[in-house]
Structures are given as structure tokens and as C-alpha cells.
Amino acid sequence: MEVFGATRAELEELAVKLGEPKYRGGQLADWIYKKDADDFDEMTNLPLSFRQKLEKSALLTRSKIVKRSTSRDGTAKFLLELADGQQIESVLLPYEDRVTVCVSTQVGCAAGCQFCATAIGGFIRNLTPGEIIDQVLTLQREAGRRVTNVVYMGMGEPLLNYDAVLASIRLLNSEVGISMRKITVSTVGIVPRIKKLQSEDLQLTLAISLHAPDDDLRRRLIPLAERYPLNELMSACREYAKATSRRVTYEYLLLAGVNDSPVHARKLTELLKGMLANVNLIPYNEVCGKHYRRPKSAAVNAFREVLEQAGIEVTQRLERGHAVSAACGQLRGSVK
Numbered sequence: 001m002e003v004f005g006a007t008r009a010e011l012e013e014l015a016v017k018l019g020e021p022k023y024r025g026g027q028l029a030d031w032i033y034k035k036d037a038d039d040f041d042e043m044t045n046l047p048l049s050f051r052q053k054l055e056k057s058a059l060l061t062r063s064k065i066v067k068r069s070t071s072r073d074g075t076a077k078f079l080l081e082l083a084d085g086q087q088i089e090s091v092l093l094p095y096e097d098r099v100t101v102c103v104s105t106q107v108g109c110a111a112g113c114q115f116c117a118t119a120i121g122g123f124i125r126n127l128t129p130g131e132i133i134d135q136v137l138t139l140q141r142e143a144g145r146r147v148t149n150v151v152y153m154g155m156g157e158p159l160l161n162y163d164a165v166l167a168s169i170r171l172l173n174s175e176v177g178i179s180m181r182k183i184t185v186s187t188v189g190i191v192p193r194i195k196k197l198q199s200e201d202l203q204l205t206l207a208i209s210l211h212a213p214d215d216d217l218r219r220r221l222i223p224l225a226e227r228y229p230l231n232e233l234m235s236a237c238r239e240y241a242k243a244t245s246r247r248v249t250y251e252y253l254l255l256a257g258v259n260d261s262p263v264h265a266r267k268l269t270e271l272l273k274g275m276l277a278n279v280n281l282i283p284y285n286e287v288c289g290k291h292y293r294r295p296k297s298a299a300v301n302a303f304r305e306v307l308e309q310a311g312i313e314v315t316q317r318l319e320r321g322h323a324v325s326a327a328c329g330q331l332r333g334s335v336k
């Protein structure tokens, strides 16, 4: 059995199956998740006989760091290798008052977003709950500080790997001690899964990759949006905000000459009117082989002003990580 990614209850069950008292499974969980042990040998308060049984019948699998690129502001992007040799990216963003990790949820992605580097290679496979939380613990170890925030904004579409993503969120919350309110799940807008997520009744932050204020443009940028028209998406978000009392974040990627004019900004204010919303403006990180360009800062500021004047709360993704290719799929692309 693979122990990394298992729940405390599953580990207790394993202990009993191996002829140990149930609480030994809890100690095992503490070693794996709280003390970040790599190996059964390190688990010195477990009886030697139990450790030997674990060596024989269980696995503790962690990723390997293949590459790390750090920018001057401290943002570090990691390329991690999984047990089967597949590679994923994770980003560490240390701030004064918090440490954020951005995790991947799939190897590759099926959404096919036109501007995105991850889309280039298509979908390969889903990550397991263990492979998702491994990213948080591995980067926490590298940071030498507790991770406080986790954003599901790396490679892949979290809501198309729903069960593993949910299991990983529950582990982060109960075992790693990360508050639900400090976990953000970003989606391209899979409407039925947004409804399902709402029914879990968690205090997560939902982020929607909107990127366009109308269906025509949105479908051109995000092929998967064809199946989920904006009116259905926005109504699911309205419901989510109402049911959870949590402000929904709308990510808006700014692509020069495509979706960044004041006319687009005004349409966006119309779309978000009266909603519990926060817009996160993201100036595009250019991807090799894609014809999209990052807008000039004057265009970004003008866009931002239209939103602010309409009373919409706007945050701008910092230029953090720009220098380390910290956009979805870029590091993996550059190594390949």
C-alpha cells in the first residue's frame, strides 16, 4: 500500500492489519504529514518490528526535484519528477506574512486554452492526492517556513480531477493544518463541478478563469467554454457566493489587442454587476510558439481603472515569477 496520500483512518486500518494497535497508524500519519519523514527508518517512536513490516508491505513515495529556478523577489519555480518519470511544476511564493504554494493537479491538461503552455502537450494523466500534497510538503521543506496558502493554479484543470483534488484539500486541511479559507481552487469553469463543490460546504475560495466578457471571445480562447455558456457559469458562481458567503475571484488574463480594451473592461463590469466578486488581472506571460502578447502597462492600468470606477475590487497578479517562467506549463516546456 502507498502510505503517502492516505488518510489517517486508512493508516490506522493499515496498522491494525499489520497487527499493531490503531494509534500506531496515527503516529505514522504524524511522521508523514507533520514531520515530513521520507523514510520509515526515521520514525523513531514506532517499534522496530512495525517499521520492518512497513518496509516490507508499504511504500512512501515522494517526488524528486529536477530543477529549481528562483527569481530575485524569492519566487521559486520547481520542476518535480513523479515515480513514473512524469514531470510537473509547482511554484513557491514566499511573502513577509505568508507562504503560498501553487500546485499542479494533472500532468498536461485537456482544456486546450489557446494561450496556455500546458495545453501544448495535451492531457497525460491525473495526479493522485499524494502527488498533489507532496508538492506542498516538498516546497515547504525547501522554503524552511510553514506554507500558509495553497492555490490550485498550476498545470491541469482541478475540477476535471475532482475526487483527488478534494481528497488532497481535506488532507491539507486536517493533516498539514492549512485553513480552508487559505485554499483557492481555480477552474476554467466546469459548471456541474462548481455546483458539486458548493455542495461540499467547504470554506474554500473559488477562482474562475474568465478571460473574456462574452461567449464568442471566451470560446475562442477557451475551447472547453463551448459547453458552459457564460450565463450558466455566472449563475453557478452567484449561487456559490450566496451559499458560502465567499467572494468569488475572477481571473482575467490580459492579452494585447485581444481582450484588453476599455470596451472589454466595460462589458466585464456589466457582467459582474451586483456580484460578490474580486477581479484578478493577469498580464500575459508570453509563451514560446504562441502568438499572444503581453499588453503594455498603460493598457493594463486603463483596464483596471474602468473596473475600479465601477466599484469592482481589483487585484493585479504581481510581476512575481515573470522571470522564472512562472506561468502554467512554461518551465516543463523549456526543459523538454
Ligand code: SAH
Binding pocket: 111, 113, 115, 116, 117, 152, 153, 154, 155, 156, 157, 158, 186, 187, 188, 207, 208, 209, 251, 253, 282, 283, 284, 285, 286, 287, 327, 328
Ligand atoms: N485550469 C485551471 C488552473 C490552471 S491555470 C484554470 O484554468 O483556472 C491558472 C491560471 O493561469 C489560469 O487563469 C490560466 O488561464 C492562467 N494562465 C495560463 N497560461 C498563462 C500565461 N502564459 N500567462 C499568464 N497566465 C496564464
